[in-house]
Amino acid sequence: MRTVYVNGEYLPEHEAKISIFDRGFLMSDGVYEVTTVLDGKLISFDGHAGRLLRSLRELDMSPPCDMDELLGIHRELVRLNEIENGLIYLQVTRGSDGDRDFVFPDPEATKPTLVMFTQSKPNLANNPAAGKGIKVISIDDIRWGRRDIKTVQLLYPSMGKMMAKAAGCDDAWLVEDGKVTEGTSNNAYIVKNGRIITRELSNDILHGITRAAVLRYAREAQMEVEERSFSIDEAKQADEAFVTSASTFVMPVVEIDGTPLGDGTPGPVAKRLREIYLEESLKTAI
Numbered sequence: 498m499r500t501v502y503v504n505g506e507y508l509p510e511h512e513a514k515i516s517i518f519d520r521g522f523l524m525s526d527g528v529y530e531v532t533t534v535l536d537g538k539l540i541s542f543d544g545h546a547g548r549l550l551r552s553l554r555e556l557d558m559s560p561p562c563d564m565d566e567l568l569g570i571h572r573e574l575v576r577l578n579e580i581e582n583g584l585i586y587l588q589v590t591r592g593s594d595g596d597r598d599f600v601f602p603d604p605e606a607t608k609p610t611l612v613m614f615t616q617s618k619p620n621l622a623n624n625p626a627a628g629k630g631i632k633v634i635s636i637d638d639i640r641w642g643r644r645d646i647k648t649v650q651l652l653y654p655s656m657g658k659m660m661a662k663a664a665g666c667d668d669a670w671l672v673e674d675g676k677v678t679e680g681t682s683n684n685a686y687i688v689k690n691g692r693i694i695t696r697e698l699s700n701d702i703l704h705g706i707t708r709a710a711v712l713r714y715a716r717e718a719q720m721e722v723e724e725r726s727f728s729i730d731e732a733k734q735a736d737e738a739f740v741t742s743a744s745t746f747v748m749p750v751v752e753i754d755g756t757p758l759g760d761g762t763p764g765p766v767a768k769r770l771r772e773i774y775l776e777e778s779l780k781t782a783i
């Protein structure tokens with residue numbers, strides 16, 4: 498049984514409770530982060546803490562604690578749950594003032610809710626899907642306009658994964674105005690003639706922590722990187738494609754809307770970036 502964290506307490510998971518009036522539950526009024534644990538250490542903690550503070554600021558929410566304390570809670574959960582490889586999920590909501598109202602409660606009187614739990618994933622780094630690559634479908638991106646804020650409004654991404662599953666695929670790429678924004682829970686890339694192409698940062702996509710690291714490592718390895726949007730047609734004609742996220746690292750994409758990319762197996766750029774990412778992020782894990 499897991500030990501989870503709720504507002505200052507470490508509790509067995511079935512004893513952890515939050516109010517039914519919590520705005521995270523009633524209004525999706527909350528933000529989250531997912532940090533990976535490899536060999537018992539946290540990957541890119543500073544990046545996740547920085548993005549959390551930015552998400553909170555954009556929604557006029559105050560941080561539930563300082564970031565050193567947050568690091569301490571992450572480490573304590575890793576220790577208590579004996580996590581060697583896995584994920585730490587963190588959610589901050591605007592809390593509850595004991596009733597339902599669209600208007601934000603007084604921030605002086607209502608404290609944010611902080612919930613954290615672990616998910617053990619022993620095979621995180623040797624995920625068999627990485628050897629085969631994943632198949633994606635494209636669907637309309639009908640999400641709201643502030644995808645740079647990591648909110649807990651995950652209904653449409655969930656529906657996108659269900660649509661992919663119904664089509665016999667693994668995930669969906671979201672398309673707006675003819676261009677791919679990102680995957681349901683990852684950033685999207687294509688590779689053409691050795692050049693890595695991924696959408697530029699804006700309010701249209703989440704600023705992936707893995708994206709930032711992978712692009713840095715790619716540039717350090719003298720690979721060409723172009724930050725611009727691309728269409729599904731361009732992607733189908735690419736040599737290879739991949740997605741990145743904290744939990745999947747660099748995951749090759751081998752098929753888009755039924756069209757295989759290249760020879761339909763993971764491409765060399767995605768494979769190399771996955772290796773570099775795993776090696777480099779372990780070096781800086783804390």
Ligand code: PMP
Nearest residue numbers: 682683684703705706707742743
């Ligand atoms: N885009 C979306 C929509 C996501 O949900 C995620 C993962 N939460 C990402 C991109 C990747 O972000 P990160 O590399 O920080 O996990």
